[in-house]
Amino acid sequence: MVSLFKKALESKKFVVTSEVAPPKGTNLEKIKHHIELLKNKVDGINITDHQSSVMRYPSLGGALLVKEMGGEPILQMTCRDRNRLALQADLLFAYSRGISNVLCLTGDSILMGDHKEAKGVFDMDSSQLVATIRKLEKGKDLGGNDLDGAVSFCAGAIVTPEANPLEPQLIKFEKKVEAGAEFIQTQAIYDLDLFKHFMEYAEQFPVKVLAGVILLTSAQMARFMNKNVAGVNVPQNLIDELSTAPKGRAIEKGIEIAGRMIKKIRKQKLCTGVHIMAIGREELVPEIMSAAELG
Amino acid sequence: MIRSITQKKTEEELDQLLTGIARIFIIGCGTCVTMTHTGGTPEVTEIKEKLLKKGKLVTGDLVLPVACDNLTAEVLHENRSKIDLADGLLILTCAFGVQTIARQVKKTTIPGLDTLFIGKETGLGQFDEICTQCGSCILGETGGVCPVTSCHKGLVNGPCGGTKNGKCEIDEKKDCAWTLIYNRLKDLNRLDLMKRYQKPKNFQREPRPGKYWLTPT
Known part of the structure; x- marks a missing residue:
């Protein structure tokens, strides 16, 4: 089974991925609508895994839906809710159903979400999950037992290029690459000069980098992220730019900013591609792509 | 004590x-x-x-x-x-x-x-958890700071993406264990230890309930 996403990563093209969020409940209309909008426009669709530790329809179910609808799913898997048995089992299941891309994440704390009294599992971490995939591919499980039928995945992980302090994150990044990550999605970046520095470093490693772009929906939202989201720093000039938009039109400014950034990343050939996150406003991704003059 | x-x-x-x-x-x-x-x-x-x-x-x-x-x-x-x-x-x-x-x-x-938790008084009226008795001590590779106990997620391969200015994502009053470890290993010129990949931990070193005999039976 060939991963179309992997093919795209290895081609010379500028890769674009995005993401959809499974619903709180069983009503799949909205996620189906988002998948429909994105599936022919992007090279891969991430399905988030109980993002911000909020219990939802599973990412595995969302990934199957993408597959059934003819899209290319990138299954997000966190280590927060499953131990090593459950994670391996879900990887076997995903592979058996044609899902061939996985993004390995440690996962937010349980305390970020809506089941604050639950037990966070963290039996493994993101780098160990990447290594687990590579082991399963060799036909062995983590216990060293033979598998009757192995897996094959395009496996990736994440990095936060604007973290403070940065070096501990870079050490973890190197461990993820050594463990076998083929691609790295970054946390949202807003300062392209900083990102250039990061890429000068990252280019030493055999890994494809997709720059994370989060749609800014208002000045207030940008300030909120600066205050509350680790590793996200929206510069003041962008906040000011969002503030200049007429009332109710900040989102258009946000689309313009995201489009402009993507265009620069592409023109300057800073990295393999971008991962567009329009949290809660997934229907706007095609507009962001138009603003970026993509496909 | x-x-x-x-x-x-x-x-x-x-x-x-x-x-x-x-x-x-x-x-x-x-x-x-x-x-x-x-x-x-x-x-x-x-x-x-x-x-x-x-x-x-x-x-x-x-x-x-x-x-x-x-x-x-x-x-x-x-x-x-x-x-x-x-x-x-x-x-x-x-x-x-x-x-x-x-x-x-x-x-x-x-x-x-x-x-x-089991811990110690680290300041006037301040108590910190020090050890969770996991049974496989990693302190030799982490500059004497325990990530199993001091990292909210017990991560052994480095920080998560939630760390912010040296603090933990769950509480800005709590230090990020991996920032402490990084600073310590850097001081010791031993960042090579942090770069060492740690396999998934053995959580059954002494299966619960813990029991130990001085003389094996």
Whole structure:
């Protein structure tokens, strides 16, 4: 089974991925609508895994839906809710159903979400999950037992290029690459000069980098992220730019900013591609792509 | 010194636990819970007055020197006449104390405290968790800072993406263990240790319940 996403990563093209969020409940209309909008426009669709530790329809179910609808799913898997048995089992299941891309994440704390009294599992971490995939591919499980039928995945992980302090994150990044990550999605970046520095470093490693772009929906939202989201720093000039938009039109400014950034990343050939996150406003991704003059 | 860090249960929970128990004997401890002001003489006196106001009968009270010590058996024996009069024991010690007492006395035992963690006083009135007794010590590779205990997620391969300015994503009053480890290893010129990949941890080194013999049986 060939991963179309992997093919795209290895081609010379500028890769674009995005993401959809499974619903709180069983009503799949909205996620189906988002998948429909994105599936022919992007090279891969991430399905988030109980993002911000909020219990939802599973990412595995969302990934199957993408597959059934003819899209290319990138299954997000966190280590927060499953131990090593459950994670391996879900990887076997995903592979058996044609899902061939996985993004390995440690996962937010349980305390970020809506089941604050639950037990966070963290039996493994993101780098160990990447290594687990590579082991399963060799036909062995983590216990060293033979598998009757192995897996094959395009496996990736994440990095936060604007973290403070940065070096501990870079050490973890190197461990993820050594463990076998083929691609790295970054946390949202807003300062392209900083990102250039990061890429000068990252280019030493055999890994494809997709720059994370989060749609800014208002000045207030940008300030909120600066205050509350680790590793996200929206510069003041962008906040000011969002503030200049007429009332109710900040989102258009946000689309313009995201489009402009993507265009620069592409023109300057800073990295393999971008991962567009329009949290809660997934229907706007095609507009962001138009603003970026993509496909 | 290693300490058991405790917190008082809420009055509401305690009322519920004491439902149907009319005559109560109260036990505190002179060691860890005295230091944390959760089960020393003042707290025993305070709860005694509260219970009397609620119409309970307090048959007696006592503050053991070290509740988890073997001598506890003797002290309880000396107080057996008052203990025998009670329907239940309200115990303001950590869970070690509660279990030590429960083994000695055939009475309903009600813990008045929740045991939060085993740690130490690191500043005036500040207590920090130090070790979770995981059974496979990693301190040799982490500059003497324990990520299994001090990282919220117990990560052994470096920080998560939630770390912010050296603090943890769950609470800006809590340090990011991996920032501490990084700084320490950098000072020691041993960042190579942090770059070493750690396999998934063996969580069954000593399967619960822990048991250990000096002489293998």
